[in-house]
Amino acid sequence: MQSLIETMVRPLVDFPDEVDVRVQEEDHKITYHLSVHKEDVGKVIGRHGRIAKAIRTVVYAAASHSNKRVYLDIM
Template sequence: MKELVETIAKALVDHPEDVRVTEVEHEQSLTLQLSVHPTDMGKVIGKQGRIAKAIRSVVYAAGANHKKRINLEIQ
């Protein structure tokens, strides 16, 4: 799951070396914390949050196979 978010984010940003994804596992959920270079924040979020919503949709669909709730936080 971590690799999926990293791959998507690195394709969107100007500073792919600054993309970091941290996994925090809970009992019934998994939180992925995505951090990018400050100048790339707008590219990851997109207009009206459309890019972020699309990334979340892909992550939620991939998480359905793992029977866990997936949360994506963009920092």
């Protein structure tokens, strides 16, 4: 899942080397923490959060086979 998130986000940003995805796994949920360069945060979120919502939709659909709830946190 990390590589999927990185593959979607890297073309959107000006600093693709600073895209970092960390995983925090708990009993009933998995949280992916996406961090990008501070100048790229707006590009990843998009106007009115449209890009962030689209990224989350793809991630949640890809994780639908998992028994755990999946969250994507954009920092």
